[in-house]
Amino acid sequence: MNKTEIIDSVSTSTGMSKMDTARVVNALLEEITKALAKPVPETVTFVGFGTFKVTQREERSGRNPQTGQTITIPAQKTPRFSAGKQLKEACNEDKK
Numbered sequence: 895m896n897k898t899e900i901i902d903s904v905s906t907s908t909g910m911s912k913m914d915t916a917r918v919v920n921a922l923l924e925e926i927t928k929a930l931a932k933p934v935p936e937t938v939t940f941v942g943f944g945t946f947k948v949t950q951r952e953e954r955s956g957r958n959p960q961t962g963q964t965i966t967i968p969a970q971k972t973p974r975f976s977a978g979k980q981l982k983e984a985c986n987e988d989k990k
Contacts, residue, residue, distance in 0.1 A: 930973055942980035949974050 895903075897919065905915040926946055929936040935948035953969040977985075 935971070940978070942978045944978045944981055945976045947974055947976070948972065 901912060901916050901919055904910070904919065905912045908915065910918075926938050929938050930946060930948050938946040948971050951970050951972050954967050956965055956967045957963070958965055
């Protein structure tokens, strides 16, 4: 499911116009991005759904696949998502 399909689905289930729904979805994604992009990143939690957070990846060595040369991959911050209990249970309902 892509962003357009999510907007269509939410618009249908809420009765809101697609234009208003698109503004809400875009605003939500923008606020999550702003919270994670802060100098001291915030954790964004939706109880039961999951948590977005930023983790620090250390500098590491890698290999250029074209030349085989060893390169250094610099340290960087990476966004992560951890699924909440209700989301995990919903994904595994068919196994019950």
